Amino acid sequence: MTTSVRTDLSEFLRAGRARVTAEEAGLPVGSRRRTPGLRREEVAVLAGVGASWYQWLEQGREITVSGQVLDAIARVLRFSNDERRHLYVLAGLNPPLPSPPADPSIGEDITQLLDRWLPHAAHVVDQYWNFVAANDVARAIFGWQRDFRGNCLVDFFTSDLYRGRMENWAETAPTVVATYRHEMTRRLSGVEDDGNTEIVADLTARSPEFAELWSRQQVHAPMITTKTLDHEYAGELVLEGRMLYLPDRPDLTLVLHTPVEGTPTAERLADLMAAARRSSEPAGGLRLVASA
Numbered sequence: 245m246t247t248s249v250r251t252d253l254s255e256f257l258r259a260g261r262a263r264v265t266a267e268e269a270g271l272p273v274g275s276r277r278r279t280p281g282l283r284r285e286e287v288a289v290l291a292g293v294g295a296s297w298y299q300w301l302e303q304g305r306e307i308t309v310s311g312q313v314l315d316a317i318a319r320v321l322r323f324s325n326d327e328r329r330h331l332y333v334l335a336g337l338n339p340p341l342p343s344p345p346a347d348p349s350i351g352e353d354i355t356q357l358l359d360r361w362l363p364h365a366a367h368v369v370d371q372y373w374n375f376v377a378a379n380d381v382a383r384a385i386f387g388w389q390r391d392f393r394g395n396c397l398v399d400f401f402t403s404d405l406y407r408g409r410m411e412n413w414a415e416t417a418p419t420v421v422a423t424y425r426h427e428m429t430r431r432l433s434g435v436e437d438d439g440n441t442e443i444v445a446d447l448t449a450r451s452p453e454f455a456e457l458w459s460r461q462q463v464h465a466p467m468i469t470t471k472t473l474d475h476e477y478a479g480e481l482v483l484e485g486r487m488l489y490l491p492d493r494p495d496l497t498l499v500l501h502t503p504v505e506g507t508p509t510a511e512r513l514a515d516l517m518a519a520a521r522r523s524s525e526p527a528g529g530l531r532l533v534a535s536a
Contacts, residue, residue: 361500375393
């Protein structure tokens with residue numbers, strides 16, 4: 245632990261103690277205190293640790309710290325989930341996974357975010373890569389007008405859209421699997437989540453290719469991808485894809501698709517949407533011919 249981190253940890257814990265009154269902690273108010281908040285000894289008693297050990301922690305000394313003890317201290321100091329994660333980092337431990345949102349529904353804030361990306365395509369997936377929302381351009385590109393459902397990972401290995409129409413499917417598949425594993429451990433769901441277990445077990449049984457790739461134990465953070473799509477009506481579309489995290493919704497990921505400069509993609513998408521507005525029929529589907 246560096247001197248800077250020790251100082252940050254000490255100041256963070258002292259500030260936390262100062263914010264909690266004896267009454268809030270369930271202690272007798274007693275006589276007037278010289279300083280606001282709890283004493284070190286009181287935090288130690290309430291957290292179930294030794295007074296000397298807590299003093300050493302607050303001083304940033306090199307001592308053994310467990311997540312269970314940090315959780316007890318965070319509880320006594322009435323830390324929020326964000327403050328608890330920050331305490332873990334300062335103490336040199338991997339922070340706990342983020343807590344699920346109180347309201348997991350897709351609200352107006354998400355739909356407005358998608359619509360603000362217009363005239364470009366954007367959609368949202370949940371922690372299992374299930375499709376949960378998309379703007380009109382994404383629906384037109386990927387043929388989601390009539391039926392918006394499915395799972396990105398499952399569809400990649402089982403849908404003819406990918407298996408039969410993506411020229412470099414075999415080269416892209418390892419990256420897709422490695423990215424899913426990365427997201428699985430980063431997400432609030434974690435590796436032991438039943439949703440992840442079900443998806444992996446289902447794909448392992450249905451797809452020998454997935455089973456072999458999953459056994460490689462490869463992990464890769466999301467990267468920018470370039471896809472060339474052969475759309476039924478718009479023709480060739482070249483899009484740059486990017487995954488973005490939503491800090492206030494750790495259970496969701498925003499996927500943006502931007503026309504690549506130097507290609508007629510933007511104009512063709514504009515024509516596609518104009519045609520869709522003039523007709524009650526869906527704007528078609530695509531044939532995915534390349535991805536990098």
